[in-house]
Amino acid sequence: GSFKTENERLFAEFLECCSRLTEEHPEVIPFLASRHQKAGAEFLASAEFRNVLGRCLTRVQSKRSKVYVYINELCTVLKAHTQRRKLALSSAP
């Protein structure tokens, strides 16, 4: 099944939680949001992303002093799944 809706909810919750903890650097949340926008739709609806999000959210709620560690982790994962522009690969025989 697709985790799209659940992942969107978890991500919104993570953003909300982090925005309160990163007020000194207001550019961080828009950056994280833009990484999320650029990620592939398939990954955003995956169980893998749900696991990463769930873990980051639980951790940031229990260890607020490491908020940037978790944001960085999520950014790295999203960057790794950035939707690539279509490459001119010749798949036809």
Add this chain to the structure above:
Amino acid sequence: GAVPMEEEEDDDDPENRIAKKMLLEEIKANLSSD
């Protein structure tokens, strides 16, 4: 009454400090490349 829980200590953690530095540098690099 309720006990306020205020913990503003995100610079106390070395791992957090490094992650913050990396993240802010990446944001800066992204802004300048746009």
